[in-house]
Amino acid sequence: MRNNLPLLGFGLGLRAEHYNEILNSKPNVDWFEVLSENYMIPGGLPLNFLDRIRADYPVAMHGVSLSIGSTAPLDQTYLSDLKKLADRVQPAWISDHLCWTGVHGQNIHDLLPLPYTEETAKHVVERVKVIQDYLGRQILLENVSSYASYVNSYMSEWEFISLICEQTDCLLLLDINNIYVSSYNHNFDAKGFIDGIPPHRVQQIHLAGHQNNGDYIIDTHDAPIINSVWDLYGYSVSKLGNVTTMIERDDNIPELEVLVQELQIARNLSANTLKAAA
Numbered sequence: 001m002r003n004n005l006p007l008l009g010f011g012l013g014l015r016a017e018h019y020n021e022i023l024n025s026k027p028n029v030d031w032f033e034v035l036s037e038n039y040m041i042p043g044g045l046p047l048n049f050l051d052r053i054r055a056d057y058p059v060a061m062h063g064v065s066l067s068i069g070s071t072a073p074l075d076q077t078y079l080s081d082l083k084k085l086a087d088r089v090q091p092a093w094i095s096d097h098l099c100w101t102g103v104h105g106q107n108i109h110d111l112l113p114l115p116y117t118e119e120t121a122k123h124v125v126e127r128v129k130v131i132q133d134y135l136g137r138q139i140l141l142e143n144v145s146s147y148a149s150y151v152n153s154y155m156s157e158w159e160f161i162s163l164i165c166e167q168t169d170c171l172l173l174l175d176i177n178n179i180y181v182s183s184y185n186h187n188f189d190a191k192g193f194i195d196g197i198p199p200h201r202v203q204q205i206h207l208a209g210h211q212n213n214g215d216y217i218i219d220t221h222d223a224p225i226i227n228s229v230w231d232l233y234g235y236s237v238s239k240l241g242n243v244t245t246m247i248e249r250d251d252n253i254p255e256l257e258v259l260v261q262e263l264q265i266a267r268n269l270s271a272n273t274l275k276a277a278a
Contacts, residue, residue: 005093005138005171005203008058010267011246018256019049026056027260031092033246036063039089040081050089059091060204062173066096066131068141069114069124079134086135093203095140095173098124098161115150116160121167128168140203141165142173145181145210145219157182158196165201172197174243175206176233177225181217190232199240207233207266208248222251224262230269237273245270 009030014022021027032053039050053059065078086094099111114120132139143161155163165172174197183190209223225247237243245266249259 008244031058036061061091063096067101069100098141111144113146116153116155140171140173145178171203172201173204177208205245
């Protein structure tokens, strides 16, 4: 089944450092992605800014605490607060990560990979169905960067993701930087990852920077996007077509204009790739 969600264009993550400038200058950004947990509150200044920015720009909600792969029961309070925020914001879509973030009520604030097995996939599929029924919409799941693997994994990550998407009718937030980081850390072909996922499931793309430590890479979101990730993004566009894209920056956050200029690189690269393909 193909989805009916909109194509939003090229966006940025909404960060508090840029609230006032966004409202005052109306930058050349098509949409903003908001971190759900920052606004799952009954009131306050962040929600006030979000309401005002939402009046001018489409938004999507992106979470880090759904813990879709955990063996702990789904957090009903979290889901209720997430739904309340979605009812208020009316986002284009809601996304989170294909991972687990804790167990036994403890959130360790990291995005931990899953073993790629049919048993794990079945567990995740059941939880995705419950969440989508509760929210009344498809959700997007994002591939995470990983630094360790499980000895009992017998699928590739892209096979695992594809299985979950097809069995739940959920969609995919394809993080190009995460693919690059994981391919470097685990020595697999990043392009093969992109070739292996169902194109009609990809609703959004993430781009970001990272920290290369020689033997391994850490996904830090604190630096400009490197050329190898740009090249992989171009390859993704050539395979997937025009996909809603945004840049994440979570630390060492520069002036808004710097990110707007980096976003223009994504716009130009996508347009030139699509033109060449045509």
